Amino acid sequence: MLARVRSAALGIVLVLASCGASAPPSPPAPLPARTVRYTFALEPDLEHMHTTVCFEDGVPDALAAIHEEGRARVETAEVLRADGPHALPIDGEISLRGVAPGECVRYRVDLAPGRRATPGAPGSYRVGDDLVAPTSLWLRAPSPRDASTAMLARFVLPDGVRASTVWPDADEEGWMRIDERAFRYIAYVAFGELEVERVPVPGGCIDAVVLDGALQIDAEQRRAWLGTAGRAVSRVLGRFPAERAGVIVVPTPFADTPVLFGIVGRGALPTIALLVGENARPDALVPDWTAVHEFTHLASPFVERDEAWITEGLATYYQQVLRAREGMLTPEQAWNEMLHGFARGRSEGTGRTLREESRDMLRTYAFGRVYWSGAALALMADVAYRRSSDGQGSLDDAMVRASDRRDETLRADELVRAMDGGDGGPFAQVIAPWIDRDEFPDVDETLAWLGVRRGVAGVELLDAPGAAIRDAIMNPGAPLASNPDGCR
Numbered sequence: 001m002l003a004r005v006r007s008a009a010l011g012i013v014l015v016l017a018s019c020g021a022s023a024p025p026s027p028p029a030p031l032p033a034r035t036v037r038y039t040f041a042l043e044p045d046l047e048h049m050h051t052t053v054c055f056e057d058g059v060p061d062a063l064a065a066i067h068e069e070g071r072a073r074v075e076t077a078e079v080l081r082a083d084g085p086h087a088l089p090i091d092g093e094i095s096l097r098g099v100a101p102g103e104c105v106r107y108r109v110d111l112a113p114g115r116r117a118t119p120g121a122p123g124s125y126r127v128g129d130d131l132v133a134p135t136s137l138w139l140r141a142p143s144p145r146d147a148s149t150a151m152l153a154r155f156v157l158p159d160g161v162r163a164s165t166v167w168p169d170a171d172e173e174g175w176m177r178i179d180e181r182a183f184r185y186i187a188y189v190a191f192g193e194l195e196v197e198r199v200p201v202p203g204g205c206i207d208a209v210v211l212d213g214a215l216q217i218d219a220e221q222r223r224a225w226l227g228t229a230g231r232a233v234s235r236v237l238g239r240f241p242a243e244r245a246g247v248i249v250v251p252t253p254f255a256d257t258p259v260l261f262g263i264v265g266r267g268a269l270p271t272i273a274l275l276v277g278e279n280a281r282p283d284a285l286v287p288d289w290t291a292v293h294e295f296t297h298l299a300s301p302f303v304e305r306d307e308a309w310i311t312e313g314l315a316t317y318y319q320q321v322l323r324a325r326e327g328m329l330t331p332e333q334a335w336n337e338m339l340h341g342f343a344r345g346r347s348e349g350t351g352r353t354l355r356e357e358s359r360d361m362l363r364t365y366a367f368g369r370v371y372w373s374g375a376a377l378a379l380m381a382d383v384a385y386r387r388s389s390d391g392q393g394s395l396d397d398a399m400v401r402a403s404d405r406r407d408e409t410l411r412a413d414e415l416v417r418a419m420d421g422g423d424g425g426p427f428a429q430v431i432a433p434w435i436d437r438d439e440f441p442d443v444d445e446t447l448a449w450l451g452v453r454r455g456v457a458g459v460e461l462l463d464a465p466g467a468a469i470r471d472a473i474m475n476p477g478a479p480l481a482s483n484p485d486g487c488r
Contacts, residue, residue, distance in 0.1 A: 034058055036142055037175070038153040042161065046131040046191055047112045049138050052080070054104040060142040062093040063105070066183050067136035069123060070109075074140075077107040094140065109138045127250055128212025130192030135166070135267065141183035151178045157191065164190040165207035165246035167268045178268045181407055185302065187267030190248045199223045201230030203239030203481035205488075206247055213251025214278050221282040222249065229291035231480065232326035233299065236318065236399050239481035241298035241406065246271040251278045259290035264297045287328040289319040289337075296322070300415065301405045307412040309358040309435075313374015314399075316341065317382075324474040331474040335452050336459040338375070345372025346440040353436045369440070376443040377430055383446055384426035386469045396477065398427060 034057040041050045053063065065071045077094045078085035080103065089095045094107055111133045113124045124133040142149070152175040155163050166189045167176040190209055197219055199206040206226050217225070226247060234240045246269060252260055255277030265271040272294050276285070296315040303311045317338075324334035349357050349369030357366045357373075382395035398419035405418055416427045434441045447453070451464025461470065 034149040036149055036151050038139075038151070038178075039156060040138065040153065041156040042158060042191060044158040046126075046158075046161070047110070048075075049109045049111055049133075050106060051109065051138060051140070052104050052106045053140070055099065055101055057101050059096050059099045059101055059103075060144055061097070062095050062143045063107070063140035064093045064143040065136075066139055066141050067186060070136050070138070070140070073109045073111075073137050075108045075110055077105065080104045080106055093143065107140065111137060127190075128192075130190055130194070130211040132188060132190050132211070132248065132250070132273070134186050134188050134265065135182065136186045139182065145183075147180070151182070152176065153178050160193050161191055162194045162196075164188075164194060164209045164248055164271070165196065165244070165269060166271060168244070181266065182268045184409070185266035187265040187269070188246075188248055188263070188271040188273045197223060198487035199226045199230065200483045200487050201227060201240040202234040202483055204230075204241075204243045204245070204483070206230055206240075206245050207487075208247040208249060210249045211251060213253070215249075215251050215276060216279055217276075217282050217285060221285070225282070225285045225288075226291060228286055228326060228328065229295055232292050232322040232328065233295040233318075234480050235322055235325045235477055236296065236299045236396050237403055238400075238478055241295070241403075242270050244269050245295075245298065248273045250275045252276060253278055256280060258285040258288040262290045262294040264294050266298075266302055270298050287323065289323060292322050292328075293319040298406070299399055300402060301408050301410045301418070303410055303412055303415055305362070306359040307355075308361060309354055309370050309374040309377075310412045310415060311374075312371045313376075313378050314395075316371045316375040317378035317395075321473060325476045331471070332459050332461060334474060335461065336454075338379070339447075339452070339454050339459060341368075341372045342376055342440070342443060344368045345376065351438055353438050354441075355435050373434070373441055376441040377434065380430045380441065380443060380446050381427040382473060383450065383466065383469060384430055386472065387466075388426055391469065391472065394472075 037054045037056070039052040041052070043049065071092045074090055074094065077088040077090050079088055079099050085106070088105065094105070096105065099105060111124050111131065113126050124131060124137060153167060154170065154174040154176060157163065166187050167178050167182065170176045190211055192212060194209040197208045197210070199208060208222065208226055210222070230240050248271065250273060252275045256279035257277045258280045259274055259276055261275040263273050274291060274294070293315045296318045297311060300311055300314060320329070320334040320338050323329045324331050329337070345368050349366045350364050354370070354373050357364070358370050361367060361370050378395060385393045385395055385398060401421055402415060402418035410418070416431065417423060420427050449464060450466040450470040451462035452470060453460045453462060464470070
């Protein structure tokens with residue numbers, strides 16, 4: 001999550017912080033014995049949704065909110081029977097006691113903006129005539145449930161209204177298969193008169209929609225921006241971290257800053273919301289760091305927010321490195337931005353340890369201290385990996401080692417262990433002296449060894465013992481995955 005927010009976008013940021021052209025349909029694999037089907041019907045005013053859930057076999061005990069905010073949004077719930085609907089009790093959860101296999105339940109959700117029951121919770125937001133409503137508001141999870149149950153979903157939308165990409169493509173009957181990730185993580189979804197702009201990236205595809213509002217950049221320029229950021233991030237794993245991702249571009253009035261804010265939602269498919277200044281120039285948008293930062297999050301497992309220093313640190317480090325690798329910045333510019341960031345990190349915070357600052361970041365707003373401390377540790381770890389392997393290993397390789405756990409939720413030490421390939425590896429050794437100290441990590445010794453120094457006119461890259469590693473960090477690296485079929 002990023003904190004470069006101007007007043008014109010503050011309302012959207014507070015809410016978020018918390019299909020157009022599609023591929024040809026393909027039939028789903030045979031369904032398991034138990035199947036649950038969701039039908040999400042949006043009312044024409046885009047302020048209420050009726051969800052019908054049908055249980056073809058066993059019935060769970062309840063339908064539970066996937067986020068605390070969703071508990072306050074359900075207005076009514078009923079089981080549908082031949083003699084008419086029968087009300088179901090709602091006490092946070094929707095009780096399904098008395099519902100029989102083969103019956104359907106319907107609940108009505110209030111999607112009106114401005115109703116957040118929990119401070120900082122993700123809520124809905126109107127952008128002109130369009131609506132952003134995260135799954136946390138309207139998706140309810142069967143409780144209990146097991147992996148053998150097939151979960152299928154479809155939207156029934158008013159004429160002219162489409163939903164942004166949030167789940168895999170529908171079959172010929174309109175059903176989309178969703179999995180446990182849809183209930184574990186929040187995804188961001190837009191509804192409105194949307195057109196999907198499909199952007200091929202190495203090994204994957206981005207489905208982008210632009211919400212109601214004016215932008216200086218046209219569709220071709222938006223594809224160039226997102227495609228360039230997608231290629232840059234592909235230089236970590238050799239391919240884009242997801243085969244498919246949805247991007248919601250939110251025009252932000254009275255702003256010329258390229259991207260004011262970004263946030264990632266994870267689910268059956270990742271979703272990313274990016275607030276773009278309506279007056280942003282194309283030449284400023286393409287080299288901007290925000291999309292690169294947010295896409296980088298998809299390359300690592302999710303870590304709980306109280307330990308955000310590691311995932312935000314990795315994304316903050318890579319937002320410089322990857323732009324240099326892709327030619328969006330020169331190496332000198334990338335190192336210069338990194339040095340500026342380290343200076344910011346030293347000057348911010350509440351004087352507590354990195355572990356404590358990270359835990360309380362959303363309350364203290366010590367974003368600079370947390371993000372840039374994590375970035376300093378990422379740089380030190382990258383150098384440690386390269387030095388310990390005579391230049392044959394890197395932080396990229398560590399990210400690849402952890403990439404098969406991208407759909408999991410880990411603690412920081414679990415992610416470090418996955419990246420190191422065991423206990424006590426280079427990353428763990430770098431972190432240990434700093435995580436429980438109140439000083440900013442001492443990255444100066446590493447920078448001096450690399451030959452990176454701030455001069456009067458900007459950064460200076462000097463002859464130094466680590467100059468070859470310094471240059472290799474910004475090198476494009478291995479070839480990227482091909483995407484011969486583009487966005488099918």
